[in-house]
Amino acid sequence: MFISSLAVAQSEPIKGVVIPQVTFDNATNDYSLFLPANYKETATYPVVVIYDELGRGASAVQQFSIGAGLTESIVASPNYRLNDTLSVAIDQSKEFIEKLSQTYAVNKDKIILSGYGRDGLIVTAQAQADTSIYGVIAIGNAFIDKKSLRSNENLKIALLSPDEGSQYYKLRSYSRNYGLRKNLVSYHTYDGVDWPSAGYIAEALTAILIDETTSDEKLQSYYNSDLAFGKTMYRKQEGLDAFDFVSTLKDKYKKRLDIDEQKELLSNIKRLKNYRSDRDIYAMFSYGEDLMAEEFQYNIREDMNNSYFNNLGWWSYQMDELDIQIDSTDNAMIKRKSAMRLKRFVQSEVELQYKILQRKDTKIEQLLFANVLRSLVNPNNQDAFIQSISLSAREGDVNATLFYLEELLKTGYTDYEALYSIPYTTAARISNEWNEIIKAYLGKSKYY
Numbered sequence: 001m002f003i004s005s006l007a008v009a010q011s012e013p014i015k016g017v018v019i020p021q022v023t024f025d026n027a028t029n030d031y032s033l034f035l036p037a038n039y040k041e042t043a044t045y046p047v048v049v050i051y052d053e054l055g056r057g058a059s060a061v062q063q064f065s066i067g068a069g070l071t072e073s074i075v076a077s078p079n080y081r082l083n084d085t086l087s088v089a090i091d092q093s094k095e096f097i098e099k100l101s102q103t104y105a106v107n108k109d110k111i112i113l114s115g116y117g118r119d120g121l122i123v124t125a126q127a128q129a130d131t132s133i134y135g136v137i138a139i140g141n142a143f144i145d146k147k148s149l150r151s152n153e154n155l156k157i158a159l160l161s162p163d164e165g166s167q168y169y170k171l172r173s174y175s176r177n178y179g180l181r182k183n184l185v186s187y188h189t190y191d192g193v194d195w196p197s198a199g200y201i202a203e204a205l206t207a208i209l210i211d212e213t214t215s216d217e218k219l220q221s222y223y224n225s226d227l228a229f230g231k232t233m234y235r236k237q238e239g240l241d242a243f244d245f246v247s248t249l250k251d252k253y254k255k256r257l258d259i260d261e262q263k264e265l266l267s268n269i270k271r272l273k274n275y276r277s278d279r280d281i282y283a284m285f286s287y288g289e290d291l292m293a294e295e296f297q298y299n300i301r302e303d304m305n306n307s308y309f310n311n312l313g314w315w316s317y318q319m320d321e322l323d324i325q326i327d328s329t330d331n332a333m334i335k336r337k338s339a340m341r342l343k344r345f346v347q348s349e350v351e352l353q354y355k356i357l358q359r360k361d362t363k364i365e366q367l368l369f370a371n372v373l374r375s376l377v378n379p380n381n382q383d384a385f386i387q388s389i390s391l392s393a394r395e396g397d398v399n400a401t402l403f404y405l406e407e408l409l410k411t412g413y414t415d416y417e418a419l420y421s422i423p424y425t426t427a428a429r430i431s432n433e434w435n436e437i438i439k440a441y442l443g444k445s446k447y448y
Contacts, residue, residue, distance in 0.1 A: 013033075013035050013039065013104075014035070015035045015036065015037050015038075015039045016035070016036070016037035016069070017034070018032060018033070018034050018058060018061050018062050018065055019032060019033045019034070020032050020057070020058035020061075020079075021058075021079065022076075024099050024103065027099075029078065029079070029080050030057075030078075030079050031057055031076055031077060031078045031079055031096070032057035032058040032060070032061040032076065032077050032078075032079060033061065033074075033075070033076050034061050034064070034065050034068050034074065034075040034076075035074055035104070036068065036069065036072040036073065036074065037069065038072060039074075039105070040105070041105050042105070043105055044105050044106060044107035044108075045072055045073055045074050045104075045105055045106065045107055045110075046071060046072075046073040046074070046107055046110035046111075046112060046134075046209060047073065047074040047075070047076065047097075047100060047101075047104070047106045047107070047110070047111055047112065048064055048067075048068065048073055048074070048075045048076075048112045048113075048114055048137075048205065049075075049076055049077070049093070049096065049097055049100065049111070049112070049113050049114070050064060050075065050076070050077035050113075050114045050115070050116075051077065051078065051082055051093065051113075051114070051115045051116070051119035051122060051123060052077065052081075052115075052116045052117070052119060053081065053115075053116055053117035053118040053119045054081065054117075055078065055079055055080045055081040056079075057077035057078055057079035057080075058077075058079065059195070060077040060114075060116065060195070061075050061076070061077050063195050063196075063198055063201055064114070064198075064201055064205070065198070066198040066199075066201070066202050066225075067198065067201050067202035067203075067204075067205040067206065068205075070202055070205075070206065070221060070222065070225055071205055071206060071209050071222075073110075073112075073205070073209075074100075074104055074105075074106060076096075076100055078096060082119060082122060086121075086122060086125060089119075089122045090122065090125065090126045093113070093122065093123070093126055094126075094130075097111060108132065109134060110134050110135075110209070111132060111133055111134055112133070112134055112135040112136065112137065112205070112208060112209075113126060113127050113133055113135075113136045113137070114136065114137040114138070114139065115136075115137075115138055115139065115141075116139045116140055116195060117139070117140045117141055118141060120138035120139055120140055120141035120142045121141050121142065121143045123136050123138060124136055124138050124142045124143050124144055124157070125143050125148075127152065127155055127157075128144070128145065128148040128149050128151060128152055128155060129148065129151050129152065130151075130152060131151070131152050133152065133155065134155075134156065134208070135155065135156035135157070135158070135185075135208035135209075136155065136156075136157055136158070137158045137159075137160065137201070137204045137205065137208070138157070138158070138159050138160070138171075139160045139162075139195065139196065140160070140161070140162055140165050140167060140193075141165075141167045141170075141171075142157075142159060142167075142170075142171060142174065144157065144174050144177075144180060144183075146179050146180070149180075149183060153183075154183075155183055156183060156185045156207075156208045157180070157183045157184050157185065158184075158185055158186035158187070158204035158205075158207055158208055159171050159174060159175060159184065159186070159187045159188075160187075160188055160189075160190060160196050160200055160201070160204060161187070161188070161189045161190070162189070162190060162191075162192055162193045162194070162196070163189045163190065163191060163192070163337055163341070164192060164193040164337055164340040164341060164344065165193055165341070165344065166341075166344035166345050166347065166348035167345075167348065168189070168341045168345065169290075169293050169341075169345060171187075172189075174187075175187040185207040185208055186203060186204045186207035186208070186248070187248075188200050188203070188204070188244065188245060188248070189241075189244070190241070191238075191241065193340075193344075197229075199225075199226075199228075199229030199232070200229075200245075202225055202226070202229070203225075203226050203229070203245070203248075206222040206225070206226070207252060210222065210252070216256065216257075219253070219256055219257060220257060222253075223249070223253050223257055223259075223262075226245075226249050226252075227246075227249070227261060227262060227265065229245070230242055230245050230246040230249070230262075230265055230269075231265060233245060234246075234265060234268060234269055234272070237272060237274050239269060239272040239274045239275025239276075239278055239279075240275060240278045240279060240282065242269045242272075242275075243266065243269045243270065243275060243279075246262060246265055246266050246269060247266060249262045250262060250263075278332075278334060281332050281334045281335070282334050285334060285335055285338050286338075289338045289341070289342065292342060293341075293342060293345055296318075296342065296345065296346050296349070297345075297349055299311070299314075300346065300349050300350055300353055300373075301353060303315075303369070303373065304350070304353045304354070304357065304366070304369065304370050304373065305366075307363075307365050307366045307368075307369040308369070309369060309372075312372060312373065312376060315373060315376055315377065316376055318346075319343065319346070319376065319377055322339045322342055322343045322346075323339075323343070325338075325339035326339045326340055326343065343377075346377050347377050347378045350370075350373055350374055350377050350378075351374065353370070354370045354371075354374060357370055364391055364394060364395060367387070367391055368388060368391040368392065368395070371384045371385075371387040371388045371391065372384075372388055374387075375388060375404075375407070379411070380411055382408060382411050382413050385404050385405075385407050385408035385411065385413075386408060386422060388400075388404040389401055389404045389405055389408065389422050389425065390422050390423045390424050390425065391424075392404060393422070393423075393424040393425045393427075393428050394423075394424040398428065398431075398433075401425065401428050402428070402433050402434065402437060405419075405434065405437055405438075406437050406441075409437065409438070409440075409441040409442070410441075414442065416438075416442055416444070419438055420446055429446075429447075430447050432447075432448050434447075435447045435448045436448065
């Protein structure tokens with residue numbers, strides 16, 4: 001598969017390649033597209049509609065192209081971001097799906113959504129409420145609720161969780177939820193924090209599309225593809241990942257296929273030296289990591305609800321300790337990844353609780369604490385510093401206002417005009433101290 005350099009109208013479909021720029025008639029926004037090599041207007045095909053939180057349509061379609069070729073599916077992804085408001089984003093998604101269905105030979109009974117990051121929340125919310133959606137592949141984030149699933153009780157769900165991701169613990173909890181066993185057809189963790197390898201995506205897609213009508217020939221091709229991906233991880237000595245992936249193939253194929261090759265591969269993986277050592281290290285750290293994640297979550301909610309300024313020192317220590325573990329070359333990668341997960345989880349949970357506070361009638365002191373904590377757990381969070389400047393100025397705390405101004409500039413902030421329009425800083429920004437700080441970092445100031 002390769003990404004074509006052509007931009008085409010839908011009247012000239014090119015089959016078997018990823019087209020990075022396609023437009024609907026009379027539309028300004030474009031999207032990326034993959035049509036199966038055997039695509040015919042007289043047939044119908046499953047469609048996978050992908051939303052990426054950064055609008056990387058071509059890259060998203062490319063990652064799905066192997067699975068799409070295997071399953072003879074249409075894949076499309078907008079080259080733009082969905083709206084930040086959930087209801088608006090879902091409406092945008094429905095409109096995009098409708099246009100695809102009017103333009104291509106879509107099997108309307110096999111519409112599959114996929115979303116990466118923030119868009120994983122959007123597609124899972126949409127899929128649970130919309131009976132026209134057959135399956136959903138959430139990557140990096142998701143929202144699944146048993147009550148919501150009653151609206152689309154036959155929805156098939158696949159979850160792909162980056163092992164350095166901020167939502168690792170939430171996605172894992174879904175995978176262990178007995179009440180979701182009917183709907184959850186695939187769950188995997190994968191290395192890193194960005195898009196997963198095409199092999200994981202192909203497995204998720206085939207897991208959703210397999211049903212009683214799937215031919216033995218097609219099922220065998222899915223099995224061969226999954227096994228090939230497992231062998232690739234085995235050859236790369238990725239023991240734990242290979243074991244986790246290959247072990248799931250038993251339930252997927254045992255009812256209809258001979259899976260002796262899967263059993264043999266699993267035995268070979270277990271004999272890898274690094275598999276045994278990594279398994280032992282993971283077992284050693286995983287329980288403690290889970291307890292720490294629970295403690296962090298509890299303390300974040302308690303501290304932000306009660307403005308416990310005295311606990312900021314504890315948070316500073318915890319974040320420093322996580323950074324030490326992440327940066328240490330002496331640590332096993334499993335331990336470093338554990339620290340990465342925990343750090344991103346803390347940052348994400350703090351942002352979540354801050355958004356909740358913003359929707360309430362919250363005291364200034366509570367908002368100030370929240371923003372100080374936001375900047376503490378993520379020193380590059382420029383918005384947190386701006387909010388701290390504004391709130392400190394509103395409270396008349398000149399020293400704190402100037403302190404957070406300098407901390408903001410230390411992050412590399414360069415929006416000169418915006419510095420002179422921060423709310424509640426009218427008195428501060430005409431002071432000598434304010435302007436001296438700005439001049440020291442940006443080389444100029446408006447006053448003095």
